[in-house]
Amino acid sequence: MNPLLSRLQPYPFERLRKLFADITPNPALRPISLGIGEPKHAAPDFLKQALAASLDTGLSSYPATAGTPALREACAAWVQRRYGVALDAATQVLPVNGSREALFAFAQTVIDPTRPGATVVMPNPFYQIYEGAAFLGGAEPHYVACDPARNFAADWDNVPEAVWARTQLLFVCSPGNPAGAVMPLDEWQRLFELSDRHGFVIASDECYSEIYFRDDAPLGGLEAAQRLGRTDFRRLMMFTSLSKRSNVPGLRSGFVAGDASLIKPFLLYRTYHGGAMSPVVQAASVAAWGDEDHVVDNRRQYREKFTQVTPLLAQVLDVALPDASFYLWAAVPASFADAAAGLSADEAFARELLAQYNVTVLPGSYLAREVGGANPGTGRVRMALVAEPAECLEAAGRIQAFLSRRA
Numbered sequence: 001m002n003p004l005l006s007r008l009q010p011y012p013f014e015r016l017r018k019l020f021a022d023i024t025p026n027p028a029l030r031p032i033s034l035g036i037g038e039p040k041h042a043a044p045d046f047l048k049q050a051l052a053a054s055l056d057t058g059l060s061s062y063p064a065t066a067g068t069p070a071l072r073e074a075c076a077a078w079v080q081r082r083y084g085v086a087l088d089a090a091t092q093v094l095p096v097n098g099s100r101e102a103l104f105a106f107a108q109t110v111i112d113p114t115r116p117g118a119t120v121v122m123p124n125p126f127y128q129i130y131e132g133a134a135f136l137g138g139a140e141p142h143y144v145a146c147d148p149a150r151n152f153a154a155d156w157d158n159v160p161e162a163v164w165a166r167t168q169l170l171f172v173c174s175p176g177n178p179a180g181a182v183m184p185l186d187e188w189q190r191l192f193e194l195s196d197r198h199g200f201v202i203a204s205d206e207c208y209s210e211i212y213f214r215d216d217a218p219l220g221g222l223e224a225a226q227r228l229g230r231t232d233f234r235r236l237m238m239f240t241s242l243s244k245r246s247n248v249p250g251l252r253s254g255f256v257a258g259d260a261s262l263i264k265p266f267l268l269y270r271t272y273h274g275g276a277m278s279p280v281v282q283a284a285s286v287a288a289w290g291d292e293d294h295v296v297d298n299r300r301q302y303r304e305k306f307t308q309v310t311p312l313l314a315q316v317l318d319v320a321l322p323d324a325s326f327y328l329w330a331a332v333p334a335s336f337a338d339a340a341a342g343l344s345a346d347e348a349f350a351r352e353l354l355a356q357y358n359v360t361v362l363p364g365s366y367l368a369r370e371v372g373g374a375n376p377g378t379g380r381v382r383m384a385l386v387a388e389p390a391e392c393l394e395a396a397g398r399i400q401a402f403l404s405r406r407a
């Protein structure tokens with residue numbers, strides 16, 4: 001067996017199942033889950049129709065790994081409209097089966113494990129695929145804590161120069177999961193300078209880019225590069241998908257875009273790996289990237305929900321409206337920590353809330369790693385406001401009752 005497999009950590013939801021194994025949730029209340037970040041708004045009808053319409057022809061041929069020109073052009077046209085960035089659809093865009101598989105596969109393409117000290121830098125807390133991709137690529141992860149005092153920006157300045165010197169790949173997540181923070185231009189500039197100096201590749205995970213709460217749409221990596229005059233997007237690849245934008249996590253459709261000299265080897269890797277997208281999914285994806293109305297409506301639904309729910313929770317928890325994404329990243333009272341039971345405040349909060357009010361939240365410590373004796377997720381919980389507004393409001397009411405009863 002591949003010995004690197006043993007380095008993979010249990011997924012947060014596996015740890016959650018263990019944490020809850022001995023709990024009987026209050027049977028008087030129906031369960032509400034804010035635990036899993038899975039979009040739940042309706043998938044658009046036109047997309048379902050495009051899927052159905054392509055069934056006759058779409059199932060009868062092997063797709064090209066590069067996707068159809070029509071799909072690559074639809075992706076490039078979206079980047080042009082959304083970011084004002086012109087791409088060559090033939091060489092700077094590649095369809096992928098959702099950003100998860102692409103983030104993982106890209107690391108396998110980029111990392112050279114034969115170079116001493118191969119390192120992959122990532123934010124902390126983070127999307128766990130970054131870590132698994134680093135391990136299976138034969139590299140060591142280096143975790144960079146996000147700072148609540150600076151809108152959860154990753155503290156890139158804290159990375160020692162010696163670590164940057166052996167870094168081969170940097171994962172950036174903007175808007176971030178779990179805190180929803182958007183990385184500003186000056187941070188991009190800093191990372192580009194470091195990439196130029198040390199030669200590492202930047203993988204920019206942007207899958208939450210269309211769900212935002214500020215007036216301005218989140219800055220994208222390609223957009224940042226262009227503003228800084230880096231029109232060849234050297235050593236930069238952006239990752240996006242339809243999962244959250246169009247409420248189709250089951251479709252498995254996304255694309256990467258950026259440096260043509262990275263797209264080429266990535267396409268080669270994907271050809272062998274079998275990363276081609278079904279023609280049926282390609283046809284639906286062309287329709288989805290071409291339509292913005294459903295995205296505007298989706299964002300409106302999230303905005304209404306967050307505007308109603310966040311102030312209720314802010315009365316009892318340290319929580320604020322994020323820049324973007326569909327999560328609230330709330331600090332819980334430190335008094336929940338239960339040293340005797342070996343539970344951090346976020347774990348104990350999640351357990352008691354489930355037991356008493358049948359609401360599931362995800363302990364923040366499960367989304368982060370302990371570095372130097374501190375886990376930057378400890379003391380926070382992630383709440384995904386993906387369900388209907390009424391259900392999210394009810395969850396907020398139950399959390400209010402839970403905390404006022406305890407006070």
Ligand SMILES: Cc1ncc(COP(=O)(O)O)c(C=O)c1O
Binds near residue numbers: 097
């Ligand atoms: C930060 C982040 N990146 C990537 C993904 C993967 O999404 P998908 O593979 O559906 O594009 C997720 C999914 O939850 C995520 O939270």
